[in-house]
Amino acid sequence: MDGTTDIRIADRAVIEQLLPMHLHLAADGTVIGIGPTLRKMIGAATGPVEALFRDARPGVTEELSATIRRAAGQGERLFLRMIDPPMLSLRGHAVETADGSLLVDLGFGIALIDAVNAAGLTDSDFAPPELAMELLFLYEANRAVLGELSSFNHQLEEARRAAEVKAHTDPLTGLSNRRGLDIALSLAFHAAFDPQNADDRKAFALVHLDLDKFKQVNDTLGHEAGDRVLCDVGCVLRETTRSHDVAARIGGDEFVLILPGLQSAPTLEKLSRRIIDGIEAVRVTADGGSAVSASIGIVLSDGYRGLTPEQMLRDADTALYRSKNAGRRRATILQKPLV
Amino acid sequence: MHRLIDRAIEEFLRDTYGDALLGAVQQMMGRAADLPAEEGLHDNSRIHVAARRLAKPADELFEDLGAWLARQEAIRRLLRFSGREFAEFVIRLDELPGRAHMILPDICMPAITVTECSLGDLRVILPERETGWTALLAGMLRVMADDYGALGLISVEGSQIGVLIPDAEFAQGRDFQLGAAFAARGRGV
Known part of the structure; x- marks a missing residue:
């Protein structure tokens, strides 16, 4: 060597x-x-x-x-x-x-x-x-943390959805509240008049309902009884409408319905009758006494092109007052916008 | 409080004491879920509330938490990256806050100093007020000694942990293969 x-x-x-x-x-x-x-x-x-x-x-x-x-x-x-x-x-x-x-x-x-x-x-x-060991350490750590974070995100998303639903729900009746109605109405309005979607327009009816003699229930039997009546009216509205209809309580004893696809006056009159009958069947006192009824105003979306959801609501309110002035317990259907 | 820590504590309480205790703790804390995220571990109220409820010293609960954490496969594996054997693991504990910070940038883990008094007699030192972290680390060390198969005697005095290693190869340690985590899905926290 x-x-x-x-x-x-x-x-x-x-x-x-x-x-x-x-x-x-x-x-x-x-x-x-x-x-x-x-x-x-x-x-x-x-x-x-x-x-x-x-x-x-x-x-x-x-x-x-x-x-x-x-x-x-x-x-x-x-x-x-x-x-x-x-x-x-x-x-x-x-x-x-x-x-x-x-x-x-x-x-x-x-x-x-x-x-x-x-x-x-x-x-x-x-x-x-x-740095191999450090790279492997980071790789594993990263995967573990990302896994946890994605489950957090999932939880957050669920919480967000729950909060959103809550924000748009009337806690007393479980119907939509005013905010929920505003969103639903602007969506319905958009669907009815969307220029992008001319073939598939979805006309709808807007129903404004106000209880008759509800104030007396509140005054004589107390707010608790009043709340019970409102809950029962909520049930009536849920039962008389379809699952894709929107029912909202927008204040004290005022309710609004959005009914997609309904434009026929006879059908709407029949529906109004069922609703009024249902509300009149609501028991106010323990002995079965009935006191409340309802007045209804209805407008149809056809004719509101170029107008606003607010105008529709105003007109439905006017129709409602015509029912009240005509003796209550009835529905008024406006065929076209009031100008 | 970092949400991952928060969740780890929640899982630990659920795993060890069941849903009933966790529910009681949540209730006692009121709006527990809305606590600010910046609190460090030393003022973690959830552990303190649980300790009061269980009539246990809080530090004992922190120690159990440390042991529980080290038994979670994903965490056990991450810890094993710190050393080939138990003594090396203990000596390199001073890297632990850095490693934790690298994964969770907003975790506030106190600095750790390790000194060797004599061969096989190590001292892990934390800042004085950090007794919660000290207890947690002690619980973790007990489990990791077993994991490495070492005989390790762990003692806590204030914010210092004494680690005696009379026998580094006392028993068969648990397996640690580098590639294992990529195939198996570890239970993560």
Whole structure:
């Protein structure tokens, strides 16, 4: 053994420890050394480097050993892809040693997570200065936290929906409140007159209802009895309307219904009758005494093109007062807007 | 209070003492869910309320919480990244606030100093008023000693934790494979 060989053997041990991911190539590109971590993935093969790796960049036709030699000379980066499974892409750089051999040091980059899985790597497979363990730590931590956050988001979304419903609901009757009505009416108005959607217009009827003699119930029997009556009226309205109709209580004893698709006066008259009958059947006192009734005003959306939901509400209110003035317990239907 | 911590405490109370206690605690706290998010762990009222309800010292509950946290697979794994063996884990506890901060930027974990009095006799030191965090860490250390298979004797004095490691390979530790979490779904907090 001559002196040069001794030094090279000593070097190899140092390099093995220091660079667990290195590839050592003879001047002709033959593999003469592989670092211990890299060996876990590609084995202890010898032979031309082209049997183990190819250039990971597309369209490179040059022989790999020539690419490596040029990269060593010019300080360029190398991107190598394993030819056999796990077929990971590695990146690295190369230096030419004094004896003309090439020392390539490789690393994982973002492929680290795949590599850990594919090759069953452990803490001791990484050189201590490498940030591999920190990257894996962050990757796991990130996934755990994101998982938790997405369940938070889910909870928040549910809470938001519940709050929204609550904000638009009259707590006493469970019908919509004034805000809920405003939103529903502007949606109905939009659906009826949307120029984008001329083929599928949805006419609707707007019903304004006011209880007759409700104030007397409140005054003589107290607010509790009054509240009970309002609840029962809410039930009547829910039972006499369809699921896609909107029923709202917009104040004391005032109710509004939005009835999509209804424009026929006879149908609306029949419906009004059912509602008034239902409300008159509401028991106010324990002995079954009945005192309340209702007056109704109805307007039809046809004819309100270019006008506003507010005008519709105003007209429905006027119709309601015509019913009141005509002796209550009845409905008035306006065929067209009041000007 | 960071919401993740808040939720961990909630899960811990539910897991250990059941829904009834958690419900009682929530009730005693009134609008518990609306507490400001900035409180640190040292004035965490939920643990204190639960401790009062259970007639236990709060620090004991913090210690149980630490132990419970270290038993959650996702957290256990994250902790195991800190060292190959138990002694290294303890020595590198000074990195823990940094690691926690890296994951949850708004967590306010106090600084941790670790000194070695003699071989296998370590001292973990927290700021004086942080007895809650100290207790929590002590509970965590007890579980992690078992996790590494080490015999570790943990003692708490004020805001200091003594860690004696008479035998680093006392028993078979629990498995820690780097890739395991990516296949298995850990129970997260």
